[in-house]
């Protein structure tokens with residue numbers, strides 16, 4: 001009996017399809033490098049390598065084929081695409097990968113809701129900054145000595161606060177800013193190491209504790225002071241319960257929303273003065289201008305006096321912080337730094353570099369820290385983080401790969417957590433898989449946003 005002749009071409013195709021069906025990524029990759037036309041060839045019943053990889057749940061095979069330009073739209077003799085097959089067999093993240101790479105769009109994994117209504121801790125603008133008044137010296141001078149003006153005091157960049165809750169641990173307390181009057185701080189204002197900045201005027205509502213003193217123009221100005229030496233001995237404080245916060249974190253997270261916003265502004269500007277004592281261009285002495293919003297070099301021929309220079313103004317360091325969503329849409333990537341409390345995981349974050357847009361910074365930082373490649377990025381909300389002057393730019397992002405490889409210099413571990421594990425942490429349903437950053441951190445709000453929007457929590 002004559003045996004059926006198999007051509008070398010058919011034999012190669014059979015080996016290629018078998019490699020895809022059994023998840024042999026190395027072989028698939030090697031064969032398409034050697035013979036690129038194989039990639040879209042079909043065998044029995046019109047099944048391509050992509051369909052076989054999708055059928056058997058081989059994510060990396062599918063990914064390799066897609067990366068090498070495989071046609072995702074081909075159908076088998078039953079009219080199914082690789083995407084249909086992956087869905088039918090329940091390989092959700094392969095289906096997502098295929099769906100996303102159809103036209104390269106995985107935006108459907110991102111919530112379509114707007115970002116209005118997001119208010120993060122440290123974000124509330126309680127004061128009207130009135131920047132136009134910063135150059136109005138007579139107005140500023142009058143406001144400084146007005147009995148209606150409010151002073152908040154810092155020592156070592158820690159605010160003077162009062163706390164009602166006796167005996168409670170520092171982290172559970174509700175701190176309130178001590179609002180001082182000119183009469184109390186006027187001696188301090190004359191001391192050489194004291195920095196004073198104008199914060200703005202109260203928008204409308206006054207703090208209940210504030211005495212009803214008003215200026216003629218009806219504007220209550222706020223100033224912030226940073227003292228170089230501990231001012232406690234020299235000053236008479238209105239309440240014996242006033243004290244300077246000892247630690248910045250987490251104590252600064254225990255203020256009311258109104259006061260946290262004022263602290264974000266004041267602490268960042270004061271920290272800038274504290275750390276930029278001399279002209280960054282020539283090293284000479286500087287003087288403080290514009291209500292504390294500018295430092296001008298005192299050396300006449302300094303280059304920083306020619307034109308406008310960012311070295312003269314308070315700095316803000318933009319940081320991207322992102323919740324990365326798995327291609328299956330049902331998991332998110334969280335990491336932990338060595339310094340985190342045991343069991344705590346949070347969003348990845350990193351400073352934006354010069355010449356970089358937000359989206360690219362998200363992609364670079366995620367890949368640097370976790371090895372994950374990121375596709376679409378969606379802005380959600382932002383948060384000033386006055387330690388000393390970051391602006392956290394909160395985003396959701398969709399991963400295009402899933403294998404984690406952490407940069408151990410930056411983070412200790414990164415993991416995918418399922419939506420259910422995250423929900424369990426929020427609802428305290430069962431033994432949680434991890435602990436969350438505090439609610440005042442934008443990381444917490446980003447995670448909640450993802451869960452809330454997708455799971456109607």
Ligand SMILES: NC(=O)c1ccc[n+]([C@@H]2O[C@H](COP(=O)([O-])OP(=O)(O)OC[C@H]3O[C@@H](n4cnc5c(N)ncnc54)[C@H](O)[C@@H]3O)[C@@H](O)[C@H]2O)c1
Pocket residue numbers: 317319321346347348349350351365383385387390392410437440441442443444
């Ligand atoms: N609010 C939140 O929920 C939240 C969450 C995570 C991180 N953060 C803050 O985000 C910031 C950045 O995150 P990261 O540390 O992961 O960044 P990162 O991943 O970029 O790594 C930090 C390193 O970047 C370098 N760097 C570059 N520019 C810098 C700059 N302007 N200031 C300081 N270091 C700079 C330093 O070597 C530093 O060690 C941190 O300050 C952190 O406090 C806030």
Ligand SMILES: [Mg+2]
Pocket residue numbers: 349350351365368369410
């Ligand atoms: Mg980093």
Ligand SMILES: [Mg+2]
Pocket residue numbers: 348349350351365369410
């Ligand atoms: Mg980082």
Ligand SMILES: [Mg+2]
Pocket residue numbers: 350351365
């Ligand atoms: Mg970085």
Ligand SMILES: [Zn+2]
Pocket residue numbers: 279280281282283284297298299302303304
């Ligand atoms: Zn100079």
